[in-house]
Amino acid sequence: MSVATESVPVFAIAPAEDGQIAFPPAMEARFRPGLAAVHDEMLAREEVIALLCFGSAPRGEAKPKSDLDVLALTNGTEYWKRSRMINGVEVQLQVGPLQHWREDIEKGNPAMIDAFATGELLFDRTGEATALKRDAEERFRAGPAEPGPKFFQRQRYAITNIVLDLEDMAEDSLEARVLAGFMVLEALRFWCAAQRFWPNRKPWVMLRQLQGRDSSLGAKIESFYTSYSSVHAIAFTDAVLEGVGGRLYELSTDPEPVPS
Known part of the structure; x- marks a missing residue:
């Protein structure tokens, strides 16, 4: 998907002449000093x-120890990162060429699509970032590509083997509790991928997605997390697998070239 910039007007949320910043409305006050410092520093760089x-801060979903994520787009060729504490908040800054982020989005990088689609631009001197954000929003609404048959077969087979391992363990053993927690997370990730939710590393986000989409599965996973019982873990995992054909005990894949 190409990004047209010719018809996009110059977009400047924060005028350079006075350094004022329009903070995201949902952002907590504790993030403002750090964001203002990065904003003024980046605005001064030509x-x-x-x-x-x-991330979570501009959306108003931050937890007490959440950091502040900021991304600067440049017309240069260098990429670098920096993390520092400002007023008790960790501020993570990434700086790189606009073309680098554009290519990431066009390749379907889920982290970058999410960042641009759900983040907020603080200033845009050329309008190119605004166009890129619109592109990311379209891709975000469309959802990731549907997983292919190979993905479903491999995941069903892998998760089935975890279930079998767990069934061989004593229900209240420490090993069973550890494996049950791992298995439920794998099943949760698999379910989110099958539903074409954008990948998310945070379990509570995936859990919220599941609870919002399927109340029956939501009740099963809640039963596990309130008991940590392997019985409930298997009940939830089997329910996920049943939605895509059930447990898979055998797997055969076509030959593929070894990556060079």
Whole structure:
């Protein structure tokens, strides 16, 4: 998907002449000093053409120890990162060429699509970042590509083997509890992928997605997390597998070239 910039007007949320910043409305006050410091520093750099704040902080979903994620788009060729504490908040800054982020989005990088689609631009000197954000929003609404048959077969087979291992363990053993927690997370990730949710590393986000989509599965996973019983873990996992054909005990794949 190409990104047209010719018809996009110059977009400047934060005028350079006075350094004022329009903070995301849902952002807690504790993040403002750090964001203001990064904003003023990046605004003073001629090579920085846009600044994006993303993650849980601008959405108003931050936890007490959440960090602040900021991404600067430049017209240069270098990429670098920095993390520092500002007023008790860790501020993580990524700086890189706009073309680098554009290519990431066009390749379907889920982290970048999520960042641009759900984040907030603080300034955009050329309008290119605004166009890129619109592109990311379209891709985000469409969802990731549907997993192919190979994905479903391999995941069903892998998770089935975990279930079998767990069934061989004493229900209340420490080993069973550890494996049950791992298996439920694998089943949760598999379910989210099958539903074409954008990948998310945070279990509580995936859990919220499942509870919002399927109340029956939501009740089963809640039973596990309130008991940590391997019985409930298997009940939830089997329910996920049943939605895609059930347990898979045998697997055969076509020959593929070894990656060079």
